Amino acid sequence: MATIKDIASMANVSTATVSRVLSDDRSLSVTEKTRERILKTAKNLGYEKARGKRKHSQTSVPSELRIGMVVSMTQEEELNDPFYYSIRQGIEKECYENGIFITKTIHLSTLLMNQAIRDLDGLIVIGRISMESLARISSSLNNIVFINHTTKDDSCDSVFIDFETATRQALEHLLSIGYQTLGYIGGKEKEHFYTKNNQTTTKIIEDKRLTTFRQFSKEKKIDSQEHIHIGEYNMFQGYGLMKKAIEKGKLPDAFFIGSDSMAIGALRALHEQQIKVPQDLAIVSFNGIDAAEFASIPLTTVNVHMKEMGRTGVKLLLDRMNGRTIPLQVKVATNLIIRESCGSKRTD
Incomplete structure (x- = not known):
């Protein structure tokens, strides 16, 4: 079965670019010609979303994962701050190594009410978004990980620094x-x-x-x-x-x-x-x-x-989807x- 790496090789782009195009991440700066080439290559290879072998055999997760990523800042803010881009690189790399990719990527600033995030198994949230806001846009609040933010009641998994x-x-x-x-x-x-x-x-x-x-x-x-x-x-x-x-x-x-x-x-x-x-x-x-x-x-x-913060967020989410119910807050050393x-x- 075709992988993201196969598509990247044939389309002559990076695996991160393939992952973001396939997840319809419109904040990615690529030409429409490149985007179309990636999608056409994926179709020709018979690529299917969120499938593949996972490197962590001890972690049992479904063969089909629907993971969304919500980015709190605007596209302009994200592009101007390498801090958040590096976190995303860590997320994408960990997902790739586990044979999955982000199904949907949304910037909160461009989201309309009729675009509510539905039918997802879990969410990765980059930055500070209020829980009330997440409740309005998504029904998938059981499996959620915040990166660079902790909730007041510690009810969700989070990855942060001191x-x-x-x-x-x-x-x-x-x-x-x-x-x-x-x-x-x-x-x-x-x-x-x-x-x-x-x-x-x-x-x-x-x-x-x-x-x-x-x-x-x-x-x-x-x-x-x-x-x-x-x-x-x-x-x-x-x-x-x-x-x-x-x-x-x-x-x-x-x-x-x-x-x-x-x-x-x-x-x-x-x-x-x-x-x-x-x-x-x-x-x-x-x-x-x-x-x-x-x-x-x-x-x-x-x-x-920063990249380790992203990778850790994915690991926490997979662990939560595998049955863990106790929220974990992970502090990454500096x-x-x-x-x-x-x-x-x-x-x-």
């Missing part, structure tokens, strides 16, 4: 190598809601990176309030916020920046003003995306194992990778 511990580790490192004044550049954390009026809305919620930074500054008696700059989690905002910080005329010794993408944008703004990193200003960022190592100044960053941007010796 933002507070990771942020404190980064800030302690900056103090340990002699920096005395600290600044923060970050975005906004949002919870997404699906309303009764067939629309989506968001609510700004606590960002543990920011609240931890403020608490840490208070504990260490560091006056950092004037050096806090908040926008959106993307490269363009990182650039703009650093420009504003520079224009204020007084920079801290070091900035903790809430994502690598924002930090890369910030580096550009500093370069334009001939401010040297780390000689004039140190930077530590967050996420550990591949581009962080290859930035104009390699970034010291909190390394989040580690600080030290590179040139903070001014201390590399550790990677």
Whole structure:
């Protein structure tokens, strides 16, 4: 029987691309010609959805799985943030290795009430979506896994990281190598809601990176309030916020920046003003995306194992569908990778 790998080989594309085309993921940037070639190849090979041998023989799951993926952010937000794309790569790889693929991929922002998700065996939810919203769009709430979010009542499986511990580790490192004044550049954390009026809305919620930074500054008696700059989690905002910080005329010794993408944008703004990193200003960022190592100044960053978060989410879902009834919350460890941007010796 044909596999996703067979289709990818004949269509001359990656297995991830095949998986996303077959699941009708319209956020994937491919030409219609490529999309049609993949679908035609799958048809010619007699490919059937969600079938195949599974690598984990100890996990008994049905031969036909109907798994949906709900993405909380907009397509634009997802494309601008490699954090979420990396999680999706982990999901797709684990599904492929288990002989399954995502039946339906939906961005909450484009979902209408008459497109409710039905007849699914389970859901993987990336990001923060309220349980009330999920109840309105899906009847499949028995088997659900949140990635990068935990529900208030811990009623669902979830995969998450400890933002507070990771942020404190980064800030302690900056103090340990002699920096005395600290600044923060970050975005906004949002919870997404699906309303009764067939629309989506968001609510700004606590960002543990920011609240931890403020608490840490208070504990260490560091006056950092004037050096806090908040926008959106993307490269363009990182650039703009650093420009504003520079224009204020007084920079801290070091900035903790809430994502690598924002930090890369910030580096550009500093370069334009001939401010040297780390000689004039140190930077530590967050996420550990591949581009962080290859930035104009390699970034010291909190390394989040994003692909492993995605893979773990799939494993939890399959385990739940195999009969487990007790909800599990899995914390994925992070580690600080030290590179040139903070001014201390590399550790990677």
